[in-house]
Amino acid sequence: MRDPALAPPSVPPLAGGLADSLFETATARPALPMLARRPAPGSTVWEQVTAAEFRDEVVGLAKGLIACGISPGDRVAILARTRYEWTVLSYALWTVGAEVVPIYPTSSRDQVEWILRDAGCVAVVVEDEQGVMTVGSVCASLPSLRHVWQLDAGALDTLVARGAPLPSAMVDSMRRIVLPDATAVVAYTSGTSGRAMGCALSHRGLASPCDTLIAGWGHTVAPPGEQGTVLAFLPFSHVYGLMIQNLCVRAGLLMAHEPTTTEEALSSSLRSFRPTYLYAVPSVLEKIYKNFLRAAQQAGRGALFERAADTARDFAAALERHRLGRGPGPGFDLRLQHALYERTVYRRLRTALGGRVRRATSGGSPLSRELSLFYEGIGVYVHDGYGLTETSGGLTMQPLGREKSGTVGQPLPGMEIRMADDGEILVRGPSLFQGYVGDEAATRRVMRGDWLATGDLGHLDDENYLAITGRKKDVIITSGGKSVAPAALEQRLRMHPLVHQAVVVGDNRPCVGALITLDPQFLTHWRAGLALPGDTPAREAREENALREEVARAVAAANSAVSRSESIRVFRVLPEPFDVAGGLLTPSMKLRRDEIVRTYALEIDAMYEARAHRRPPAPPREPADWEDSDNVFFR
CATH class of the missing domain: 3.30.300.30 (ANL, C-terminal domain)
Known part of the structure; x- marks a missing residue:
């Protein structure tokens, strides 16, 4: 039985493409800040870009793409880190009906060649000279490739200048013929074994989990009356990062980009941008925890930190038992201890995350229950998310007011999950992929009728919470x-x-x-x-x-x-x-x-x-x- 706490208001069906939400926001709320960018690398100052300015940049770039012969259905690869231009470029491509093919900037020469050839890309956008050299070394085997554009060499400005003579009405007419079931992204799987395969993801599939999360949980991203802010540092080359980008644009959240994921760069951006919601992966959250511990030990307060961490976990576990109807909640002594550490420890830890984060999502791999309880105990509830490239991102979410650490929550409304006899997780719903590009046999291997065999193992408890135990092949x-x-x-x-x-x-x-x-x-x-x-x-x-x-x-x-x-x-x-x-x-x-x-x-x-x-x-x-x-x- 579906949990009523998980049912959001009804989500209207998608009528067009992913770019439409940007144009609608720019019309209804043109002054709304949507993007933030630094005037110079390493700066701690963030300049805001309004919805109208964002739309105008997209339109100018879309005209340049049209002038270069980019047509609906053409595939254009983006080989770059998570940066401002990635977002503008992807929305410009979706505006003209083109398909985005993300490539990790750390990919090898052979991987780049394979993806560009397998997807039949007509153009590729690279970040720097190294990207140009990588693509240049494989161009001879890529007959479909017509353009190589370099971001750091001013490629987007050049494209905008080339498209300037074209009327903006041409862009608008192209955007209006993009259908919800058209392919928006060909996302290549990480390839933990064998060749990476391109998952065709539709506009509808990518929008579905975002719109469901916005409808049911959007109000948790920031305090009432405040605009939510998100620092995007996970790779947009991965469906998780791409989902964050689309969720921010569709929800009207203010999004900043951090392309460098070193500890120093990430810490500086968190403190200067001060997001209200954090999207991360377990390795980042583990690293932050270890940095907290190391800093405390270096200051001679290691024992204090460990006592505070234990109290945080105990406090969060007691809160969890209470909200699930299994206990009275934290007792007087525990509340007293927690209040003491709130003044001396927890507040400082939250300051290291910018000071405004109260909730977060972890994805990509399972997050330990102990770490989830620690963060909740210091005042930052971390939801452990679950999704695949083949599902266009998120599949589950915690029901508000009945969150359960150590699980990935319950299926999103519209998504169904069941367990195979061997414990493999099977899913179906509106966000499933359209298949592996050029490999029908591989698509058939993972489909059981209209159910996708995820390759993940797990179990559903008697309250329909899903726990992930690992990969079947592992x-x-x-x-x-x-x-x-x-x-x-x-x-x-x-x-x-x-x-x-x-x-x-x-x-x-x-x-x-x-x-x-x-x-x-x-x-x-x-x-x-x-x-x-x-x-x-x-x-x-x-x-x-x-x-x-x-x-x-x-x-x-x-x-x-x-x-x-x-x-x-x-x-x-x-x-x-x-x-x-x-x-x-x-x-x-x-x-x-x-x-x-x-x-x-x-x-x-x-x-x-x-x-x-x-x-x-x-x-x-x-x-x-x-x-x-x-x-x-x-x-």
């Missing part, structure tokens, strides 16, 4: 036949401040193992805090032992949530983190598990062999017979 089967979903273990490992990344392995092995990388910044801070005496060789040996013990504690903490047969029995700490450049992460920062296992095959073999050599000649018959986790480092 499940590990040990040689003893035990099935282990790695996501929960990896998530708990990353909660330790020293752990940066974790990959659980163990297919056809006698037990579960893990490859671990360390957080460089926190590792430096941790080493500085040891202050071990003695000469250099002795001190380094003691430091290595201390580090080994600390990582072993992180593994033990992760193991405490699972059975012995599912626990990590061996692990190895690697000297370098997994990254996109090395091909071990997707551009959306997901682990390429198969590639990681191949790359570190020798280390994985050595990890298990080192354990076996310490055992008696007769091998154990069951994984449960293995002793405590090995402390194995690879330097």
Whole structure:
């Protein structure tokens, strides 16, 4: 049964394309600020762009695209970071009925060539000279490609100048013939294994989750009477980032762009722009938490922060029990403690996020319940979202007033979710993709009638809340036949401040193992805090032992949530983190598990062999017979 708290007011059906909402807002509220941009890179000043100014920029650029021969149905790729021009360009392309093909700016030469050729792009917009060189090196194999435009070389100004003689009425007439079911975006999947596939997403599909969220939850983005503000820093090359952009434009929120996702750049933008709502991914929220902890420890207040964090989680858990009708809420002592830490700790933490954020959404991969409770406890409720490229973005949302951390909420109105016999999540609804471009066989493989097989595993509880447990293809089967979903273990490992990344392995092995990388910044801070005496060789040996013990504690903490047969029995700490450049992460920062296992095959073999050599000649018959986790480092 659908939860009435989740049912928003009825959403009118889409009558045209995505660009229409901009033109409607510009007509009805021309002075409404919609975009914010810096006058110079790194500036802490933000200049506002009104709806009318935004529309006029889109019209001028659309005329330039028409003058260059861009027609309805043409595909134009955008190879750039999240920046102001991305938004103007995408809306100009949708205005003339063209299809946007986002490409991650970190994509390799081969990936760029594959997407441009597979999509049949007639033009590509790149950010800088490096992008020009990448595209130039593959142009010979791209017969359809007619234009390469470089943002940093003033390409948009050139296009506007070229289209100036054309009447604006031409743009308006083209916009009015864009149909809701026309393709708006061909979004290529991250490709954690094999070639990336282009998901055709319609204007209707991309608008549907945005309009549903605006109707039911739009009032939560900012305090009553204030315009909501959002800092967009996630890649628009990913459907999550693209959904944020479209949601802001359709809801009339003020959106700023931060193309650089370094800690310093993001912190500066949050403090200067001061968003009211935060969209992030778990790795960003984990990093923010670890930075809070590190800063507290450096100030000699680490113990205070940890007590405040525990109180925040306890307070949020008590609030949750109350709103779900399972408890009385925080008791007097807990409320008193929480009020004390609100004055001394929590307010300062919110200031680091700009000071105005009260709610947030995390997407891309599961967020741990512990982290969700921490943020709610400090005054920033984080909703863990769920969606796929094939669903045009979000599928679920928390019912207001009955939010449940550790889940991704309930299906959005209009979306249906059911579970297959093997635990795979199946979905259907108005935001489903139109299919994989040029690959009907692949489309048929993921469709079960009108239900999409997501490849994700999860379960619906008796109140219809969905919890994600991992990817179907990631499940590990040990040689003893035990099935282990790695996501929960990896998530708990990353909660330790020293752990940066974790990959659980163990297919056809006698037990579960893990490859671990360390957080460089926190590792430096941790080493500085040891202050071990003695000469250099002795001190380094003691430091290595201390580090080994600390990582072993992180593994033990992760193991405490699972059975012995599912626990990590061996692990190895690697000297370098997994990254996109090395091909071990997707551009959306997901682990390429198969590639990681191949790359570190020798280390994985050595990890298990080192354990076996310490055992008696007769091998154990069951994984449960293995002793405590090995402390194995690879330097």
